[in-house]
Amino acid sequence: MDREAFQERFGLIGESAALKQVIDKVVQVADTDITVLLQGESGVGKDVTAKAIHEISNRKHNDLVIVNCGAIPEGIIESELFGHEKGSFTGAHEAREGYFEKANGGTIFLDEIGDTPANVQVKLLRVLESGEYFRVGSSKLRTTDVRVIAATNKDLWQLVQEESFREDLFYRLDTVKVKLPPLRDRPDDVIPIFRKFVTEFSAKYDSVFKGFSDEAKELLVSYRWPGNVRELRNVAEQLVVLEKSQFIDTDKLQKYLKGRQHSGATDNLPVLADQNERNKNGAFGNDDQKLIYRALVELQSDIGDLKKMLANFLYSTFSQKNIKALPQNIQDEVNKPENSGMDIDIGNAAEEDIGVESYAEADISEEETEDDAFSEFFTSDDIPSIEKTEQFLIEQALRKYEGNRRKASEALGISERTLYRKLDQYGLQ
Ligand SMILES: Nc1ncnc2c1ncn2[C@@H]1O[C@H](COP(=O)(O)OP(=O)(O)O)[C@@H](O)[C@H]1O
Ligand SMILES: [Mg+2]
Structure with a gap:
C-alpha cells in the first residue's frame, strides 16, 4: 500500500513533509510483526495510526485489543492484562482471560505505556520478549502470540532517567519508533484537516459553512493547538454548529480557541497574546477580561477532570459488560482514549473491593x-x-x-x- 492510499483509506489528512515521513514509516512496518512505539502529544493521531497499522497487517482478521495502561487502576491492571484464576483474590468469582490472551493471533495496543506501574512492567517485558505470562493466582505458564503497538505522550527515555520506567522495557519497545509531530509543527496540515472536518460536520448537522476572513485563516494556522488535531476537530464542530451560516472573522474564531491548558503551561493565554497585540479592541483587551477568561478556562478544565474521574471510576468499578449497559454518551466518555493518565487517583476503593493489596507503601x-x-x-x-x-x-x-x-x-x-x-x-x- 502506498502513502496516498493509506491516507485515503484511514482519513489521515496532511501534506506536510513530517506527516509524509510518519506515514511512509508506518506503511513500511505495518505488515511485519515488529513492535511499534508511537510517540506524540495527546491528539496527534496515535490511536488512528495504531488502528490503521492493525488493519493493514496480516493480523487484521484477528482482534485488535486496546488497553489504556494509564487508565486502569494499579490494583487490577495485572489481572486485566494477564487474566486471573477463580478465587485468586476476593471477588474473583470466576476465572477470566486477560487482554494478552484475548489478543492471541492479533494485535495489542498498549496506550499510555509510560503510565504502567513498575510491578507490571516486569511482566510486560517478559510477555513481549517470549510471549510468556501467568494469570494472577496461577502457576501455569501460558503463551500468547501478539503483535505489540505501544503509544505514549511522554518522553520514555526521560522516564527511564527518572527511574519510573524500566530501561530493558524501554529498549524492547524502542525497536521502531514513530514520532508523530504536534500540529503546531506542521502548519501546512491545519487547513486541509480543518476542511475535512468542516465537510463532515456540515453533512452531519445539515449546516452550511460560509468560510473565513484571511486573518481568521491566518490565526487558525498560527494558533498553538495544544490539543492538536483533536482540538481542531472540536473547533470545527463548534463553528459548524454554533456559527451556522456565519462568515468567520478573527473575533468569532477567537471565542473557540481557548488554549486549553497543557502540561507545563502556567498560563492559558500565551497563544492569544500576539493576536491581542494586533487586535487592540479584541475580546481580551484588559486585565479584568483576561481574569474572567482565565477563570472560565480553569472551570472548563475542572469539568474535564471531573469527567475523567467519573470515567476512571466507572472503568474501575464496573465490568465491561456493565459498562455496555450504561447510556451511550457515558460509555463514550469511559472509553475515550484521552481518559488516560490516571492523574486523579480514585482507584483505591476498587482495589479494596477486590481485596488486592494497595501498592501505596510509603518509603x-x-x-x-x-x-x-x-x-x-x-x-x-x-x-x-x-x-x-x-x-x-x-x-x-x-x-x-x-x-x-x-x-x-x-x-x-x-x-x-x-x-x-x-x-x-x-x-x-
Ligand atoms: N492527520 C489527520 N487527519 C485527520 N484526522 C486526524 C489526523 N490525525 C488525527 N486525526 C483525528 O484527530 C483525533 C485525535 O486522534 P487520536 O488518534 O485519538 O489522537 P491520540 O491518540 O494521539 O490522542 C481523532 O478524531 C482522529 O481521527
Ligand atoms: Mg490516544
Missing part, C-alpha cells in the same frame, strides 16, 4: 528525613490554614522529589496540571 526511611519540617510545621499552637498546609505539603513534596513535578503531584494525589496551577497560585518555583 519510611526517606520520609523520616522530612520529619523535622513536618513537626515544626504542625506542632505550633496555631492550627495552620488549609491554604498554608497545602502550600507546605507542595513544598515538601517538591523537596522530597528534588523538584520532579510529576512525582510530587503523584505523591500528593493531584494531577500534574493542578500542581502547576497551585505553584502559580502560591507563587512557588
